[in-house]
Amino acid sequence: MENTNSNVSFDIKNAKLSLNSISVYRNLLKDKVVNSLYLFLNYADGEKVELDHTAELYNNFFFNLSESGTNSLKEYIINKILFDENAFSRIEKHKNIEDAAANDLKKLQFIASLKGSFIKDRLLKIFDKNKFKNVIEEFPQWGEVEKLDLTNIPEHIKLIKESLYNSDNWNECIYDLKKFHQNYGCGIFAFYRAFVWEYVDGKSQFKCISNPDPVELSDFIGYENERKIVIENTVQFLKGFPSNNVLLYGDRGTGKSSTVKAILNKYYKDGLRMIELPKAHIIDFPDIIRQLKDKPQKFIIFIDDLVFGDNEESYTALKSILEGGIESKSRNILIYATSNRRHLVKEYFSDRDSAKSQRGDGEIHYGDSRQEKLSLADRFGINVLFSSPDKKRYLEIVDGIADKRKLKIDRKTLHREAVKWEMWYNGPSARTAVQFIDWIEGKNKIENK
Template identity: 30%
Template sequence: MSDEGEKEEGNKAVLMRIADALDRLAPPPARQISLTSGDAFLWDAANLKSIAPFRPIDIDLLTGIDQQKARLLDNTRRHAKGHAAHDVLLWGSRGMGKSALAKSVVRTAQGYQGSIALVETASDQLENLSALFEILASAPRRFILFIDDIGFSEGSSQPRLLRSMLEGGASQRPDNVRLYVTSNRRHIVPRQMSEQDDPINPRDAVDDQLALSDRFGLRLGFHAASQDDYLAIIARYAEAHDLDFEPDDALLWAKQAGSRSGRMAWQYIVELAGRAGKSLV
């Protein structure tokens, strides 16, 4: 072999070693998951990952929110069957079951005719949802896009982006997707005292912000639990897990925690189970 031939072979060998090294350094390609199976997924701004097992709280255990439960379940069943259904805003007091209900209704609707799955994403991923919508639009099933505890800082452009998803525009969600969003505020965007001093169309600026919640066809309020509601929630959990409790002890727990809510009630049940040496799994 000539010197030029040996040199060419040597160069090829070097290039092959470099290519092999780069292959070892490169991350493996993302595993494609099937959207026609699986009950729930997580969108991390770039990829969909399966949530398995998907075991939200049994919908029958959610107490004190019967009206909200019935309306959200009906809306979810409609969507699963391909009928007209609303985007939903679940707003109100912390710990009163907004997130739990959003997941539980999807799990319940999966037992009815139609195919539906939950897709959960973080509230700071709105800019990346157009890529998700492209993926979901091509799947032969229905989806609930769940965004928990959404909120925007003053001056953020994300409220307009969310409004575009709900009412049309380049980032509009596809027909087989509905948004279920939770927020501690009815209007999502907080009103600032500085709005009162804005010399440039202050009323228009405020109305533009508050109109965001109006884009949701169904808006469900969750209010702080009364003492009776709080005890009823505990009683339902205690019955389901074969636990005994004293109302005075349950009220003391809430007083020490500083609030009465479904979340506080569940934490009290965890405490009861621990005292009794039981597991809640």
């Protein structure tokens, strides 16, 4: 099935040339989908072309595109343009960068316009139409969606995607793109709001969270004063004013972690992002700062359920970070931590034994070391206490959640069952109230079905 005709369609040559001529967006050539398209075009532009290898390359590209979650090459390339990290998207002020990016957009628009039917028509001109027509026509096609699926996409991303999708000249969108990158940055931080710092095959990285906890500040009942302190500090941070690292501590189930997550959901449109940092990786904080300090977004490093044992390396690392060493400071980064312990450090009865310093295994000035340990919480600028509610406050939370869900249960019955629930299970707390309402709402729906 070899074809030796070197008079290959100009359009395939032009598509290949367009990809080869990309300058600013050259990272896209390393992308799996774009690269597989390039390999196909490059082969189809050769002097000797075999149909079996052509079919392999064509279908490999189609497979990669379909695996990406869209059947539209145009939509795929628009997504790549928006989140590519390059000199233009980083807003680097080098001469001619903007003009080069605009030229790239014209070339990428041509590539994005390629359709399966277009390619197959060209292949029929390369190969013996009478002999291979049926084979080529059975190649799968990719298409162009009539309307973008913008479900669960932030408004600022919707606007720029629609601008490109509906434009006849992508190069004319260069100023909209520039404004987008100035306001929201580029790469993963322009799209995702929540991340986890993790290790994969021994290498640290930001893991994007596609569906973060959707909790909203309006979901909460009670603890308004406690949350107000954290919200005000966050707003100051977002406006570029002086702000503090925050420790939210207190009893379990009082909404400490949920408060931090809800604040992210409230303010991510204003450029707030969150990195969840496991305690075991606190020593990586300098690496995280190096990667985030030049980004336009504001970042909260979130450390959940923080507590230290004896001689933990991460304790020393966090102490250094909170004290603000040269590598631990960045105007676009704050630490929000939660803990059930005010002082973050495990204490033992032996620690309170003043005679310990006189034993052979104790240090002479143990009291100083103990105070040093207990002072770690003081290095957070703001400490906010979330304590378990008393019975009255617990029932107020229960009532508030029931009202939000429009449960038709008389208050006497609701309160009686709520008190039983907290006695049977986890004691009075905001979390217990939610769990109780989940139970009684489900129970009522089954009984009234």
